[in-house]
Amino acid sequence: MLGAIISYMAIILLGYTAVGVSGYFAFPTSVSSNVLNSFPADDIAIQVARAAIGGVCMGSYPLNHHPARKAWEDLLDASLDVRVVPAWLSSLLTVLFVASTVSTAVLVTDLGSVLHMIGGTAAAFMVFLLPGLLLMNAAIIKHTTTAAGDAAAHAASVT
Numbered sequence: 682m683l684g685a686i687i688s689y690m691a692i693i694l695l696g697y698t699a700v701g702v703s704g705y706f707a708f709p710t711s712v713s714s715n716v717l718n719s720f721p722a723d724d725i726a727i728q729v730a731r732a733a734i735g736g737v738c739m740g741s742y743p744l745n746h747h748p749a750r751k752a753w754e755d756l757l758d759a760s761l762d763v764r765v766v767p768a769w770l771s772s773l774l775t776v777l778f779v780a781s782t783v784s785t786a787v788l789v790t791d792l793g794s795v796l797h798m799i800g801g802t803a804a805a806f807m808v809f810l811l812p813g814l815l816l817m818n819a820a821i822i823k824h825t826t827t828a829a830g831d832a833a834a835h836a837a838s839v840t
């Protein structure tokens with residue numbers, strides 16, 4: 682799982698870097714906050730780039746959702762002592778996450794205004810790096826816990 686996460690994050694990095702660099706080279710003084718909006722709408726290569734960015738967004742949505750839901754579950758555990766989150770609550774958190782993100786996407790049409798508000802560097806870190814890092818951390822913890830449990834089961838079966 683860890684290898685898949687790292688591979689996916691590398692693909693995201695390369696895709697966004699290629700689109701961003703080409704946009705700034707093509708329009709060094711007049712690029713818009715959404716680089717793809719600076720290019721003509723009827724250019725086939727730009728349509729392919731837009732489709733690729735859409736694919737990356739669809740692929741990164743679950744990657745962003747998992748740590749967000751886990752954070753809410755951990756918050757419930759810390760504040761209300763909910764050790765095991767029931768399936769209905771996990772489903773409710775998922776529905777709330779999807780509803781809030783879709784509502785935000787519908788209401789906020791210019792990503793530039795959001796980036797101006799929270800800062801480009803912080804936004805890039807939160808959107809592209811943090812979810813992957815949190816998921817890698819969860820995979821490492823799961824691997825470590827599984828390996829420790831396997832070792833203890835093996836030790837118990839030997840004795």
